[in-house]
Amino acid sequence: MLWRTFCVDYLCRTEDNVYGVEFTRFKIRDMDSGATLFEVVKPPDGDSDKPDADDPNAGRYVRYEFPPQFLKLRQVGATVEFTVKDKPVEKFRMIERHYFKDRVLKTFDFDFGFCIPNSTNTCEHIYDFPQLTDAQIKEMVESPFETQSDSFYFVNGRLIMHNKAYFAYNT
Numbered sequence: 001m002l003w004r005t006f007c008v009d010y011l012c013r014t015e016d017n018v019y020g021v022e023f024t025r026f027k028i029r030d031m032d033s034g035a036t037l038f039e040v041v042k043p044p045d046g047d048s049d050k051p052d053a054d055d056p057n058a059g060r061y062v063r064y065e066f067p068p069q070f071l072k073l074r075q076v077g078a079t080v081e082f083t084v085k086d087k088p089v090e091k092f093r094m095i096e097r098h099y100f101k102d103r104v105l106k107t108f109d110f111d112f113g114f115c116i117p118n119s120t121n122t123c124e125h126i127y128d129f130p131q132l133t134d135a136q137i138k139e140m141v142e143s144p145f146e147t148q149s150d151s152f153y154f155v156n157g158r159l160i161m162h163n164k165a166y167f168a169y170n171t
Contacts, residue, residue: 006099006148010057011162019155020085021092024120031075031126038064061164063145065171071129071137079124089115091156098149100140105147106130137169144168 027039092112098105110125132140140147145166153161 004104005102006097007150007162007164010060010164011152012159014056014060017160019087019089019160021082021089021153021161023080023082025079025081025122027079029077029079030073031077032073037066037070037076060162061166063166063168065144065168067171068137068141068169071132071140071169073129075129076127077124078127079122081120081122083120084115084117086117088117089155091154093154094151095154096149096151098147100136100147101143141169144170 022042024042025040028037029035030037089112092115094108094110094112096108096110098107106127106129108125108127112121112123115121145168147167147169149165149167151161151163151165152159153163
């Protein structure tokens with residue numbers, strides 16, 4: 001994959017997730033201090049509002065707001081919990097690209113491996129943050145949601161999910 005800028009469109013349909021992979025918890029922690037910086041848990045079925053029926057991509061993107069100090073972190077751990085429906089998931093892989101405006105900040109490539117059918121899985125990936133200059137940090141703080149990411153999820157080399165994130169560093 002050689003995308004040099006954030007993808008405007010989604011590169012697969014929600015129906016391509018034939019394995020029923022669903023993310024149910026996400027936590028970000030500072031690896032140096034151990035402090036939890038962000039955590040979200042999907043409520044059990046029936047305990048939350050349904051995604052916006054008018055937005056066919058509801059649930060495929062998230063908007064994060066972090067303090068400017070977040071950009072100075074050296075390393076974070078991202079713990080994800082996800083469920084798999086009734087098909088085995090082989091060679092589950094995520095490639096995530098982070099961009100600011102039209103430039104790539106960092107690419108991450110993580111293997112989840114094999115997931116058994118009807119399972120709940122948890123793993124933590126360690127992200128080494130790119131070292132940014134004070135001028136870059138200032139520009140990113142002054143440009144909310146122009147820092148973006150594409151997360152591509154593959155099973156056996158086939159794209160099954162494409163999610164997006166938008167970041168602001170001004171809270």
